[in-house]
Amino acid sequence: xxxxxxxxxxxxxxxxxxxxxxxxxxxxxxxxxxxxxxxxxxxxxxxxxxxxxxxxxxxxxxxxxxxxxxxxxxxxxxxxxxxxxxxxxxxxxxxxxxxxxxxxxxxxxxxxxxxxxxxxxxxxxxxxxxxxxxxxxxxxxxxxxxxxxxxxxxxxxxxxxxxxxxxxxxxxxxxxxxxxxxxxxxxxxxxxxxxxxxxxxxxxxxxxxxxxxxxxxxxxxxxxxxxxxxxxxxxxxxxxxxxxxxxxxxxxxxxxxxxxxxxx
Amino acid sequence: xxxxxxxxxxxxxxxxxxxxxxxxxxxxxxxxxxxxxxxxxxxxxxxxxxxxxxxxxxxxxxxxxxxxxxxxxxxxxxxxxxxxxxxxxxxxxxxxxxxxxxxxxxxxxxxxxxxxxxxxxxxxxxxxxxxxxxxxxxxxxxxxxxxxxxxxxxxxxxxxxxxxxxxxxxxxxxxxxxxxxxxxxxxxxxxxxxxxxxxxxxxxxxxxxxxxxxxxxxxxxxxxxxxxxxxxxxxxxxxxxxxxxxxxxxxxxxxxxxxxxxxxxxxxxxxxxxxxxxxxxxxxxxxxxxxxxxxxxxxxxxxxxxxxxxxxxxxxxxxxxx
Numbered sequence: 001x002x003x004x005x006x007x008x009x010x011x012x013x014x015x016x017x018x019x020x021x022x023x024x025x026x027x028x029x030x031x032x033x034x035x036x037x038x039x040x041x042x043x044x045x046x047x048x049x050x051x052x053x054x055x056x057x058x059x060x061x062x063x064x065x066x067x068x069x070x071x072x073x074x075x076x077x078x079x080x081x082x083x084x085x086x087x088x089x090x091x092x093x094x095x096x097x098x099x100x101x102x103x104x105x106x107x108x109x110x111x112x113x114x115x116x117x118x119x120x121x122x123x124x125x126x127x128x129x130x131x132x133x134x135x136x137x138x139x140x141x142x143x144x145x146x147x148x149x150x151x152x153x154x155x156x157x158x159x160x161x162x163x164x165x166x167x168x169x170x171x172x173x174x175x176x177x178x179x180x181x182x183x184x185x186x187x188x189x190x191x192x193x194x195x196x197x198x199x200x201x202x203x204x205x206x207x208x209x210x211x212x213x214x215x216x217x218x219x220x221x222x223x224x225x226x227x228x229x230x231x232x233x234x235x236x237x238x239x240x241x242x243x244x245x246x247x248x249x250x251x252x253x254x255x256x257x258x259x260x261x262x263x264x
Numbered sequence: 265x266x267x268x269x270x271x272x273x274x275x276x277x278x279x280x281x282x283x284x285x286x287x288x289x290x291x292x293x294x295x296x297x298x299x300x301x302x303x304x305x306x307x308x309x310x311x312x313x314x315x316x317x318x319x320x321x322x323x324x325x326x327x328x329x330x331x332x333x334x335x336x337x338x339x340x341x342x343x344x345x346x347x348x349x350x351x352x353x354x355x356x357x358x359x360x361x362x363x364x365x366x367x368x369x370x371x372x373x374x375x376x377x378x379x380x381x382x383x384x385x386x387x388x389x390x391x392x393x394x395x396x397x398x399x400x401x402x403x404x405x406x407x408x409x410x411x412x413x414x415x416x417x418x419x420x421x422x423x424x425x426x427x428x429x430x431x432x433x434x435x436x437x438x439x440x441x442x443x444x445x446x447x448x449x450x451x452x453x454x455x456x457x458x459x460x461x462x463x464x465x466x467x468x469x470x471x472x473x474x475x476x477x478x479x480x481x482x483x484x485x486x487x488x489x490x491x492x493x494x495x496x497x498x499x500x501x502x503x504x505x506x507x508x509x510x511x512x513x514x515x516x517x518x519x520x521x522x523x524x525x526x527x528x529x530x531x532x533x534x535x536x537x538x539x540x541x542x543x544x545x546x547x548x549x550x551x552x553x554x555x556x557x558x559x560x561x562x563x564x565x566x567x568x569x570x571x572x573x574x575x576x577x578x579x580x581x582x583x584x585x586x
Contacts, residue, residue, distance in 0.1 A: 128356035
């Protein structure tokens with residue numbers, strides 16, 4: 001996808017996802033794309049968030065360098081709590097104190113179910129991926145969660161082969177019927193093409209926003225099912241000068257995420 | 265009476281306490297990954313191990329490719345670049361060098377299973393995992409992987425997770441005394457309950473310190489010495505992962521590993537060069553080079569000491585003797 005914009009689709013994705021955070025919230029930060037997004041929110045519109053990670057750390061201070069993994073030692077600088085997985089994922093997450101979780105995903109389906117486990121038959125997979133880590137628990141228990149991924153039609157099948165990270169399962173009431181806590185579930189899927197949300201009753205993923213320079217039809221062609229549109233689907237406001245400046249010069253000045261080849 | 269020192273070498277500890285067919289817990293979570301011990305297990309060509317690891321990275325991939333692991337229980341396995349772990353994929357997709365039996369729990373559930381294991385509880389209950397692939401698919405644990413019931417207290421669905429137990433466990437921590445009193449700080453993951461769910465325990469420490477150092481700060485101890493069987497001084501033992509207060513993560517290592525292990529032949533060369541062709545950790549670090557080590561060394565940022573207090577004498581003793 002050629003960009004004629006003065007910013008990249010990756011930057012737009014990071015910025016759009018950051019806007020999902022409200023100031024003062026408790027945010028669980030997964031690995032990879034969530035990291036620049038959460039850091040950007042912290043340094044712009046949401047300075048009072050509390051951030052926690054799987055390994056057991058809680059901080060309300062942006063670390064001096066951008067973490068390259070959610071358990072990066074740099075997070076320990078100025079952290080307010082450093083303990084175990086049973087603290088952050090047990091007491092705070094299972095205890096019901098996490099407002100929003102940010103996760104990276106490999107594939108996501110019509111009901112927001114994420115597969116990071118395997119493609120094809122589970123026992124003899126065609127492609128074997130990494131697996132859950134803490135993503136599955138986080139998606140089961142967070143009041144809402146935001147899924148981030150680079151947009152590619154192969155990453156948007158109608159149904160995933162394996163539900164690593166539960167969205168709304170089969171839609172409607174199925175998530176709650178499975179036994180997952182009430183008032184939990186995905187609130188947005190943020191990609192390099194737009195922002196998707198979930199229809200109130202069917203819980204089907206719908207297009208809420210498309211980025212500048214892309215129209216609705218283009219986005220629809222990059223999803224593996226007949227994508228429905230949210231009422232009032234709109235163009236995402238492009239990055240503000242401030243968002244871009246902070247992202248490039250304060251969040252990731254070395255380009256660890258913004259220049260992807262640096263870390264891959 | 266002064267107990268017997270448990271000091272030994274990694275080579276000797278692995279020889280004595282890790283046997284073919286054992287269920288082995290490995291500590292660490294991105295910090296403190298026990299690379300030195302893992303390399304030694306590979307060098308001693310241990311076989312048919314069941315490895316239990318809260319979250320697997322490239323060192324588990326290395327053991328899979330080297331043919332040490334028959335069964336693996338973990339929440340994920342990747343090269344945290346993030347990239348695929350190639351040996352893992354070869355084993356899962358093609359059965360090379362041998363097929364791998366993989367049992368998966370998500371991360372919090374792994375931690376809960378260690379908690380139950382460490383306490384000897386038959387199970388713990390959780391609200392996670394319900395509705396996911398984890399309750400649709402199982403491997404070697406079979407029906408003993410989990411059970412979904414209605415809670416006898418509120419009638420809601422809960423998932424029961426059995427405790428995990430291990431023949432032997434290995435951790436790499438910051439410091440220990442020669443009797444195995446072991447201290448760790450930083451992001452601790454699930455190591456405390458994981459290691460305490462093991463029958464035998466091997467501790468590798470960055471430094472062996474006088475017992476007095478431990479005793480002046482007992483809050484930092486994660487394993488008391490009475491649970492420990494062997495103690496090794498193994499500086500840089502978890503390189504290329506980081507050790508809080510000692511060294512940073514070597515971010516160059518992971519993309520290099522990814523590139524060098526893409527096929528069976530290059531994986532084998534990697535193993536020869538970095539594991540079989542090296543006698544011990546010290547030799548390995550010499551091969552990594554002083555220069556690189558110097559760059560990774562952690563700068564100084566000490567905490568403010570706390571006052572534990574001196575409680576030798578009874579205050580107001582005259583009250584009792586009066």
